[in-house]
Amino acid sequence: MAAETMATELLARAGPGAKDPAVEAAARALNNAYSNYLFIMCGAIGGAILLWKLMDSIIKYTRHIVCLNNDRQRYFAIASPWNASIKRHILYAPLFRKRHNREIQLSSAINVGTLPTRFQLVFLVAYFATNIAFCLVGVPFNETASEALDVLRKRSGWLSTLNMIPLFVFAGRNNPLIPLLNISFDTYNLLHRWFGRIVVIEAVIHTIAHIAKTNWAWNMVFAKPFYGWGAVATIAFLVLLIQSWSPIRHAFYETFKIIHILAAAASIVGLYMHLASGARDGFLSYCWIIIALWVADRGARILRIVYINIGRSRSRTVIEALPGNAIRVTMTLARPFRGRPGQHGYLYMPGVSLWQSHPFSISWFESTDDVSSDKLVSNQQERRAMQKMQIGFIIRARTGYTDNLYKRVAASPAGKMETTCFFEGPYGVKHPLDSYGTVVLFAGGVGVTHQVPYVKDLVAGYANGTVATRRILLVWTIQSPEHLEWIRPWMTEVLGMDKRRDVLRIMLFVSKPRSIKEIHSPSSTVQMFPGRPNIDTLMQMEQEQQVGAMAVTVCGPGTLSDEVRRVVRDRQHNTSIDFVEEAFSW
Template identity: 60%
Template sequence: MLSHYLLLVLGCIGVALLAWRVTQLLVRYVRTVTCLHNDTQRYFAEASGKYSWFKKNVQYAPIFSKRHNREFQLSSALNVGTLPTRMQLVFLVGYFATNVAFCVMTIDFSGSLGSVASLVRNRTGYLSVVNMIPLFLMAGRNNPLITLLGISFDTFNLLHRWLGRIVMLEAVAHTLAFLISNASRSSWAGAFDTTFKVPFLMWGFIATAAFVAICIQASSIFRHAYYETFKLAHIALAILSIIGLWYHLDLKKLPQLKYLYAVVVLWVFDRAARLIRLAYRNVGAGGTKTLVEALPGGACRVTVTMARPWDFKPGQHAYLYMPTIGYWQSHPFTVAWSDESDHHSAEEKLPMRRQDILGNKKTTFSFIVRGRTGFTGALYSRAAAHPDGKMVTRCLVEGPYRGSSRLHSYGTVMLFAGGVGITQAVPHVRDLVAGYSNGTVATRKVIMVWTIQSPEHLEWIRPWMTEVLAMEKRREVLRILLFVSRPRSTKEIHSPSATVQMFPGRPNIDTLLGHEMENQIGTMAVSVCGPGALSDEVRRAVRSRQYQGNVDFVEEAFSW
């Protein structure tokens, strides 16, 4: 069956990506072990001609010259999305072409209209159901391929959207092929009359209508303008499409039903895993406690004391539920800081067992939330309305979910951040400085470049950076460059020390990168998290210098 070949194609791609992932992990491990006591790391700083060409022209390349993550903005509330990378486009075009080929190959189009339409109907219907398996797999927060293949949720989210369009087109082609075949024997009126009178056909038509509605309401314009409404409608329509398709297949006991079983299992698994995470992280030991602080620049610092300990790693994110702000809505935020402390009263006996010790530990996580529209705007307004700008509320945390790769194997690390994108950089800075002090990482230079609109935005992370700047051997490894794009006066711009410097305006990414590469130690990692324009500029600078040194690009993005 052609549907089996389609799954085989996806399986082969998965195996190839897994082999690439294992190779990359092995290289990083060897590099880390080799460079632990090597302060020059010259071998790993040199660029490889062929690999540099691949990274510049394939792996990191946008479709055209520069634009990838910068959105096509129609207004402050409306945009039409972003462009995929060159590799993503090759996969999408190739997969779409494979589906088209499987729908029409070996069909004799010189035959009668009815016979050709019947063959197309069977092919498109079968493939539409089969494609729902990767469609639902890529939509899940607990998608095992994220960890297994090292591919970000953001990439899977993009693939999910395009696979959804393929499923919809095949469902529409399936429905039209039936109508054409039926109309060729009677009339169009008779074809539609049969569709709505026969339950088997009616449920199939309902499923197709749900697919079309999903693709319309999931378009970037509606998704960004009415995100909360979109999300609820998206789930409701997805459930309707499964119910309609289930009855459509079950009434005739069609063989495609076994693929729908897999779809339902994937959806139930993801929802169950989310509920288990929520219950485990938030129930017991007094539950979670949350403090929301309104900060300058329209942002909030959300600090959550968890019910259970959590082994935090840099780059992780979590979904926050705040019933008092948005009933049963969940929104993803990067964990900006974590602390762990012991909690027990004076009357309690000292813990003796390991379970008791862990039970007394409390993990605290902090997030920076920029108030915009919808949930984030309501959260900031609610906190700012309190006399002291602080609000205690109820919050459930779902996570942790995987973030960016750890950067321990890189001799030089540059972290670019724009605005609240600093939440991705700060945990890496603390992790790398601690690792350098302990001698457990290959990193010898860490440069953090943060672009903000006003110096008052420094308050977002001031308590955490005070702790980082007090860390042992920090001055030997860390430099911080702050760029204020809209200073009110030159008096606001002052550099506290040689390792913490402040400048007016926006950074020249290419100049900064070139300066660091002149004294590069080992392989360099360049990470970016912030507005799409900043990410695209950093990507362009990294690509342009691929032949000058061994440089890897790490982009943290969360498109929705």
């Protein structure tokens, strides 16, 4: 703070038009102080989240161990009033009453995106306000316009460059903060979008302040490479801002992505040359950090693809067309990884598109022995090397890549074919459910892909005595009973698992049955109903029978997610309930 006060005083004393080296140094010290505050603020927030996540893990671990041999778990079912209020009003709260994941659509083709949660908004507003304050504090507004514009220009340029570091960290699939803070990629994506807007606004302020200082001499852009490259960066930033507008992004995602990468590259080149040609060497290190972040993420992605798909043999992939415009993808990977529920990966299919990769939830994973090899195994290490991993995906055809894939497989003989596919992953945050006595999983349509691995894991854990879970309810809403085929082979295996009947119930809701004859319940633990579920009634029933703490997870259309979120919030004070949401969009 002392450096900041001294610098402000020096700047004030220097008076209008001063170009004193001491004053310049003071201005730089002030900029440095503000950038340090910004990093300290982000670090402090990150540290607080880390501490909170650490405590959460300790609580879950303790509960898991304590509840292993306890079938009632009464203590853990009781809601703590404080905790319940924090979850209801802050952690799980949408911005207003209910809407969070349901997209705001101006028409069926124009998607304006989703609203942030209250917690996300508080962070974004605080960060935005801090940036505005740091842009303006110390600007000598009572001096000449030229003097004020000069300080504003330098400050905004500095902050814009600085904010590009978190902007690039948040954009990466391999962002190290995802596993560290256990915050999902789609939250970082939201932050990436808002940090991007801040970077662009500051770059535009920087440019306008500069031009205004020269009495609006626009043609100065051509006077020196320093100005010209600066203009390239600002124009690239503006292109990024316009083309990432939600309706454009959602309607033309792949085109958006290509232009986004090209414009981002242009902005970095423009910025680098701007700084280099203006002898702003102190700033160049920021550019190198940004470039290093981008290269590290891309490098990690390539390494993941090579490692998982190329071993003694290559990954093999079989795809099948399913009813309801869906596709089942079964991959036998060249190398196994440690599979756990909640993971997703990106699929590259050169036969459909050379450069596109799309994210899909891993809905099944299991280890198999390499049947293609006739080598005799002599030790454990060799046995592990011989083991293969099979992973499964269900893909619902939309209008682009997934539709092309569906048409291709549907046109093949028997609606089934082998194809070349590369898997990049696994990605995703950890939401372990094994410390909860009661787990309720809601799924809408293809959202069931996210829930199946949890069901399998928990049923296996119950049979082995390794989880606290005593009640599992899967509520799946589908449009037609034909959609049951999507996960039939996997559910057949789950339904045949040891002690399954003691712990798992499945409720299937068919929202658009062609006839009531289609609705029949195979058993008392697997029931089928016409229409949509009444979430409130289901949750009331579960709370009445609740064992231990309850986890409620949802993956499906925004309307379903928002309704489940609302009910969980409304019921926070009755018993202990945690809420986990997985979204298929960003």
